Amino acid sequence: MPTFVQVLDFVGTFAFAISGIRLASAKRFDWFGAYVVGFVTAIGGGTIRDLLLDVTPGWMTDPIYLICTGLALLWVILFGKYLIHLHNTFFIFDSIGLALFTVVGVGKSLAVGYPFWVAIIMGSITGAAGGVIRDVFINEIPLIFRKEIYAMACVVGGTCYWLCDSLGMQSYACQVMAGTTVFIVRILAVKFKICLPTLSGHGGEKEER
Amino acid sequence: MPTFVQVLDFVGTFAFAISGIRLASAKRFDWFGAYVVGFVTAIGGGTIRDLLLDVTPGWMTDPIYLICTGLALLWVILFGKYLIHLHNTFFIFDSIGLALFTVVGVGKSLAVGYPFWVAIIMGSITGAAGGVIRDVFINEIPLIFRKEIYAMACVVGGTCYWLCDSLGMQSYACQVMAGTTVFIVRILAVKFKICLPTLSGHGGEKEER
Amino acid sequence: MPTFVQVLDFVGTFAFAISGIRLASAKRFDWFGAYVVGFVTAIGGGTIRDLLLDVTPGWMTDPIYLICTGLALLWVILFGKYLIHLHNTFFIFDSIGLALFTVVGVGKSLAVGYPFWVAIIMGSITGAAGGVIRDVFINEIPLIFRKEIYAMACVVGGTCYWLCDSLGMQSYACQVMAGTTVFIVRILAVKFKICLPTLSGHGGEKEER
Numbered sequence: 001m002p003t004f005v006q007v008l009d010f011v012g013t014f015a016f017a018i019s020g021i022r023l024a025s026a027k028r029f030d031w032f033g034a035y036v037v038g039f040v041t042a043i044g045g046g047t048i049r050d051l052l053l054d055v056t057p058g059w060m061t062d063p064i065y066l067i068c069t070g071l072a073l074l075w076v077i078l079f080g081k082y083l084i085h086l087h088n089t090f091f092i093f094d095s096i097g098l099a100l101f102t103v104v105g106v107g108k109s110l111a112v113g114y115p116f117w118v119a120i121i122m123g124s125i126t127g128a129a130g131g132v133i134r135d136v137f138i139n140e141i142p143l144i145f146r147k148e149i150y151a152m153a154c155v156v157g158g159t160c161y162w163l164c165d166s167l168g169m170q171s172y173a174c175q176v177m178a179g180t181t182v183f184i185v186r187i188l189a190v191k192f193k194i195c196l197p198t199l200s201g202h203g204g205e206k207e208e209r
Numbered sequence: 210m211p212t213f214v215q216v217l218d219f220v221g222t223f224a225f226a227i228s229g230i231r232l233a234s235a236k237r238f239d240w241f242g243a244y245v246v247g248f249v250t251a252i253g254g255g256t257i258r259d260l261l262l263d264v265t266p267g268w269m270t271d272p273i274y275l276i277c278t279g280l281a282l283l284w285v286i287l288f289g290k291y292l293i294h295l296h297n298t299f300f301i302f303d304s305i306g307l308a309l310f311t312v313v314g315v316g317k318s319l320a321v322g323y324p325f326w327v328a329i330i331m332g333s334i335t336g337a338a339g340g341v342i343r344d345v346f347i348n349e350i351p352l353i354f355r356k357e358i359y360a361m362a363c364v365v366g367g368t369c370y371w372l373c374d375s376l377g378m379q380s381y382a383c384q385v386m387a388g389t390t391v392f393i394v395r396i397l398a399v400k401f402k403i404c405l406p407t408l409s410g411h412g413g414e415k416e417e418r
Numbered sequence: 419m420p421t422f423v424q425v426l427d428f429v430g431t432f433a434f435a436i437s438g439i440r441l442a443s444a445k446r447f448d449w450f451g452a453y454v455v456g457f458v459t460a461i462g463g464g465t466i467r468d469l470l471l472d473v474t475p476g477w478m479t480d481p482i483y484l485i486c487t488g489l490a491l492l493w494v495i496l497f498g499k500y501l502i503h504l505h506n507t508f509f510i511f512d513s514i515g516l517a518l519f520t521v522v523g524v525g526k527s528l529a530v531g532y533p534f535w536v537a538i539i540m541g542s543i544t545g546a547a548g549g550v551i552r553d554v555f556i557n558e559i560p561l562i563f564r565k566e567i568y569a570m571a572c573v574v575g576g577t578c579y580w581l582c583d584s585l586g587m588q589s590y591a592c593q594v595m596a597g598t599t600v601f602i603v604r605i606l607a608v609k610f611k612i613c614l615p616t617l618s619g620h621g622g623e624k625e626e627r
Contacts, residue, residue: 024354025408032361033354034408051260051469052478060261060327076408118478132555137341139350141557145442145451152450199443199452199494233563234617241570242563243617260469269470269536285617346550348559 005100012097013065015090016042017072020134022083027138031073037137039069044130049105049122053112091190099182102127102154103175106161116165120158127154127182149189149196157182214309221306222274224299225251226281229343231292236347240282246346248278253339258314258331262321300399308391311336311363312384315370325374329367336363336391358398358405366391427522430515431483433508434460435490438552440501445556449491455555457487462548467523467540471530509608517600520545520572521593524579534583538576545572545600567607567614575600 002010020041024034043059050057059065076083083090105126109119128144128151135142144150161178169177188194211219229250233243252268259266268274285292292299314335318328337353337360344351353359370387378386397403420428438459442452461477468475477483494501501508523544527537546562546569553560562568579596587595606612 021408027350028407029350029354030405030407032358032405033351036354036360047261052465052475054263054472054474056263057261060323063326066326066330080408114478117481117484121484136345136554137351137354139348139557141445141447142451142555145447145454145555146445149450151454196448196450198446198448199439199498230617236559237616238559238563239614239616241567241614242560245563245569256470263472265472266470269532272535275535275539289617345554346560346563348557 008096008100009104010064010068011093012100013042013068014072015093015097016101016130017069018076018083018090019094019131021073021076022080023134023138023140025076025080029138031077034076035069035073037134038072039066040137041130041134042069044133045101045126045128046105046130048129049108049126052125053109053114053122055108055112095183095186098127098150098153098186099157099179102157102182103161103179106158106178107171107175116158116162120155120162123158123161124151124154127151146198147195149185149194152196153182153185153189156185217305217309218313219273219277220302221309222251222277223281224302224306225310225339226278227285227292227299228303228340230282230285231289232343232347232349234285234289238347240286243285244278244282246343247281248275249346250339250343251278253342254310254335254337255314255339257338258317258335261334262318262323262331264317264321304392304395307336307359307362307395308366308388311366311391312370312388315367315387316380316384325367325371329364329371332367332370332387333360333363336360355407356404358394358403361405362391362394362398365394423518426514426518428482428486429511430518431460431486432490433511433515434519434548435487436494436501436508437512437549439491439494440498441552441556441558443494443498447556449495452494453487453491455552456490457484458555459548459552460487462551463519463544463546464523464548466547467526467544470543471527471532471540473526473530513601513604516545516568516571516604517575517597520575520600521579521597524576524596525589525593534576534580538573538580541576541579542569542572545569564616565613567603567612570614571600571603571607574603 017038020038021034024037029037043057043065047057047059102123104123106119106123108126109122110116114122131144131150132142157178160181161174164174164177165171226247229247230243233246238246252266252274256266256268311332313332315328315332317335318331319325323331340353340359341351366387369390370383373383373386374380435456438456439452442455447455461475461483465475465477520541522541524537524541526544527540528534532540549562549568550560575596578599579592582592582595583589
């Protein structure tokens with residue numbers, strides 16, 4: 001029987017894959033292209049983290065991520081037209097995925113002996129880099145660099161993990177606290193449209209390219 | 210004297226490099242840019258595979274790939290205007306490259322102990338990922354996600370490898386069968402314009418970005 | 419007290435980060451996005467090199483690169499409007515970074531036992547690949563493939579390293595000679611607008627995509 005964390009991991013992977021498949025389909029990708037973009041959205045962040053940490057990426061040892069992306073593709077093919085009504089549901093799923101992936105990334109980096117500042121970066125890469133690859137593949141400027149707080153939620157959650165650990169809390173408690181923080185920051189950012197300031201008008205436009 | 214496989218490898222690398230150099234030149238890249246795009250088209254898929262498998266990429270141990278790309282650049286500089294008449298020849302070369310790279314990718318993954326489902330993915334990455342990097346560099350949506358069956362031919366060929374192996378065939382016979390399958394699927398796909406269905410109209414367009 | 423090379427490394431990282439932050443701000447990235455693009459511009463080349471060489475990327479063992487990028491972001495936020503007047507200063511800094519990163523890349527590759535032809539490629543990747551990732555992130559065709567000689571300066575410098583080493587010079591002297599060569603080639607290329615020829619009109623435009 002799957003554990004609670006495995007269920008969350010499946011939900012997060014499913015939500016990330018759906019986000020890749022939908023954006024790919026808007027660009028008229030075929031089924032295969034949509035599957036690949038969905039898969040890379042789901043596992044891209046973890047794969048970059050694992051290459052940097054020099055460990056074997058998780059999806060190469062367990063076919064569950066391939067299967068989960070296949071189910072996500074099937075879902076979009078069958079129920080795609082109704083997905084628009086489930087916007088809020090998928091936003092919640094996506095935020096669960098972001099929270100869980102961040103916590104997994106921080107934990108995995110600490111487990112191989114890196115200090116907290118590296119682990120926070122790895123947690124953020126795990127949560128957010130898949131979306132960057134997705135946007136590069138569909139030839140758009142990565143969304144997370146411009147819209148509501150997204151990757152910053154990972155950084156805040158990772159920092160929360162650090163604080164809890166410094167206070168002597170158990171690793172399980174640190175993970176719950178960090179994940180909850182990522183989730184809440186992300187929900188609040190979208191609900192209240194909290195964005196970071198931009199740098200426009202700082203000389204970049206006039207830079208001779 | 211080079212073996213038959215080495216000759217095929219050279220032909221495939223040459224064809225992949227030509228495809229990168231021509232698309233780069235259409236975007237007004239300079240000679241250096243065209244060389245880099247050609248080289249990355251040829252070795253990009255194998256490099257990603259080797260990073261994932263944690264082995265040293267082949268082009269770092271044998272300068273033949275650099276030399277082959279240099280010859281491809283020279284060819285385009287000297288005979289570029291006549292290349293358009295060789296469209297079919299290069300299509301055949303490109304399909305040979307796709308078939309060979311897929312088989313090499315599957316074989317290398319099995320050799321380091323991965324199961325077949327990983328090896329099939331690695332074969333597809335070896336054959337198709339170089340073209341994805343090429344298209345990202347020239348700032349286009351990757352072709353393989355939208356046009357006639359390309360990477361799917363690698364998946365079919367890899368699955369054929371698996372079936373042959375399951376039937377107890379020698380590894381050499383499996384490779385010939387798999388490579389032939391990739392080649393034939395790709396040729397048929399282009400000849401009869403066989404595309405996978407797309408997902409347009411499934412809610413992605415209306416997604417708020 | 420930092421050594422002379424550490425000061426140069428800081429200057430180069432700062433200049434590369436500024437270049438990423440300014441181009442990101444021209445695309446209306448938020449502060450976080452600009453920071454990430456600046457950081458990736460500065461450390462992207464070295465990270466790809468280290469993944470290929472199978473060693474741990476430098477920025478994962480020393481937080482100086484994170485701090486340096488943070489200072490670069492602060493600088494652009496505070497003084498961005500005046501940066502346009504410092505165009506020449508930043509061009510000099512950027513060229514110092516290019517020279518130093520190339521020399522570091524060549525040296526690190528030789529140290530782990532690769533031959534010179536691999537080391538020259540790794541030096542060029544260290545110097546130029548960060549800018550390629552930057553341009554992919556801001557959804558532009560990479561600048562180095564089209565404008566004045568940039569990555570070719572790394573190749574020339576790396577070749578100079580090889581020649582000096584072949585003549586039996588000390589490794590320190592080789593590095594100074596190679597770095598100076600990169601710097602001078604780059605300065606001359608921009609001052610006299612030296613570009614490599616392009617391949618336009620060689621059949622690529624008519625290629626059916």
